[in-house]
Amino acid sequence: MTHLDEIQQAILNGRLDAIAELPVPESYRGVTVHxxxxxxxxxxESRDKDPRRSLHIDDVPTPELGPGEALVAVMASAINYNTVWTSIFEPIPTFKFLRKYGKLSPLAKRHDLPYHVVGSDLSGxxxxxxxxxxxxxxxxxxxAHCLNVELEGPDGHNDTMLDTEQRIWGFETNFGGLAEIALVKANQLMPKPAHLTWEESAAPGLVNSTAYRQLVSRNGADMKQGDVVLIWGASGGLGSYATQYxxxxxxxxxxxxxxxxxAEICRKLGAELIIDRTAEGYKFWKSETEQDPKEWQRFGAKIRELTGGEDPDIVFEHPGRETFGASVYAARKGGTIVTCASTxxxxxxxxxxxLWMNLKRxxxxxxANYRESWEANRLIAKGLIHPTLSKTYSLEETGQAALDVHRNAHQGKVGVLALAPEEGLGVRDEELRAKHLDGINAFRGA
Structure with a gap:
């Protein structure tokens, strides 16, 4: 039995007090790009790039543990779009991030390697x-949440997202969560929700925290009761949390x-006002270079038809180029377009x-910063927000999981098992779980 096997068995058997006495393995399996x-x-073309060709399973050395850091035995992880970007080497290869980080200090030099262990979510x-x-x-x-900061300068001490050395773990740093062991800063850690399985608790991290800051936080849209919120991709990884919030x-x-x-998934979550953009046939672009304002107007009219004549107070944006013209048009006078991505x-x-004549922002x-991530995770732990896990893959199938996300052939979040040998393990609070099974399973099989 290897050291990693011993760790896995101790976790599965509930002997967590024995973990400190077990040797840390010299190496582990991780999902890498080269x-x-x-x-x-x-x-x-981007759409033709296949993550199954670029994502590898490698045995990699366990990194040296530095001050303020933690090594985590990863039971499960999840796929985010940043792993897709990493796997297709867009918009730039992530090795440029690692090289830049490696110049920061002798400790950061550990991250500058000819391979990159990816992944920005974990439970373990x-x-x-x-x-x-x-x-x-x-x-x-x-x-773990995925904010990696140094906080040696003043800029990040009001909002850590403004730290000059702010990075996304597993994307702009090495030793990410799609692996059997991960290296994180201790201020990335949060308690695992006791009523969830390993794979369920790994799924919310990045997207849940992102949606919380973008929509709820004062650093984002500062949503209030009664706001009309237009949510693009409302059943997807980000949008499904925005809908819940x-x-x-x-x-x-x-x-x-x-x-x-x-649309049916959104109804399961409790939403009533839904636009199927495919059925409505919206084409916001006439060509690669010209948008169609008449389609913006038709889209805005549909929103007002659903809301009883009201325009959105907030537009939750993340598709980017394809939808942004329509988003700016659709927001009400004085409204807010808040954007976190450009997929x-x-x-x-x-x-x-x-924008300017209608005083929009x-x-x-x-x-999200640590406080926002903590609050978002607290809501998961209390059963007020639920994971949106639809399907789980093995570590060996990570390439296929990333391809599914790349092609938008998924719903909600896609999970990946690491040291957890099967789904359904890790639940500590069965009573709380029983109260929320419908919400927890809303995306299953979708």
Whole structure:
């Protein structure tokens, strides 16, 4: 039995107090991309790039543990769009991030390697903590958010997202969560929700925290009761949490989806106002270079038809190029467009007359600080927000999982098992779970 097997068995048998006495393995399996393959997809369109070709399962050395850090035995992880970007080497290969980080300090130099262990979500058990860590110990069951900060300068001390050395763990740093062991900063750790399985508790991290800041936080849209919130991709990884936050916060979500099946998922969550953009046939672009304002107007009229004549107070944006012109148009006078991503393209175009003459605001929102992530995880732990896990893959199937997300052939979040040998393990509070099974399973089989 290997050291990793011993750790796995101790966790599965509930002997968490034994973790501190077990040796840390010298190596582990992780999902990687390779620096010598950054030209693998040269000449191909983004849609034709296949993550199954670029994502590998490698045995990699366990990194040195530094001050303020923790090694975590990963029971489960999840796929985010940043793993898709990493796997297709867009918009730039992530090795550029690792090289830049590696120049920061001798400790950061560990991250500058010819391979990149990816993944920005995890649930698992703390194996070891570095010097100066007081709030966590070996054997603690945890999830991790993906904000990596240094906080040596003043800029991040009001909002850590503004730290000059802010990075996304597993995307702009190495040793990510799609692996059997991960290296995190201790201030990324949060308690694992006791009523969820390993795979369920791993799924919310990145997208739940991102949606919380973008929609609820004062750093984002600062949503209030009664706000009409237009949510693009409302059944997807981000949108499914935005829909839940809108409903929980007394707002009125208008859910934009692309199929009747996705519309039904939104109804399961409790949403009533739904636009199937495929059925309605919206084409916001006449060509690659010209948008169609008449389609913006038709879209805005549909929203007002659903809301009884009201325009959105908030537009929850993340598709980017394809939808941004329509989003700026659709927001009410004095309304807010808050954006956290650009999955359909980074170069946004919109008619600025609708922005400046109507006193609208565009807010950029990127992930979340520790406090926002903690609050978002607390809501999961209390059963007020639920994971949106639809399907789980093995570590060996990570390439296929990433391909599904790349092609939008998924609903909600896609999970990946690491040291957990099967689904359904890790539940500690069966009573709370029983109260929320419908919500927890809303996306299952979708």
């Amino acid at each position: 620096a010598d393959e950054v030209d693998l997809f040269e000449g191909l 058990v703390v194996l070891r903590t570095g010097a100066g860590v007081h709030n966590w110990k070996p054997g603690d069951e945890v999830v 809108a409903l929980n916060g007394g707002a009125i979500p208008v859910c934009v989806v692309s199929s009747p099946e996705k 359909s393209g980074y170069m946004h175009q919109y008619d600025n007359r609708y 565009i807010i950029g929102s990127h992930f």
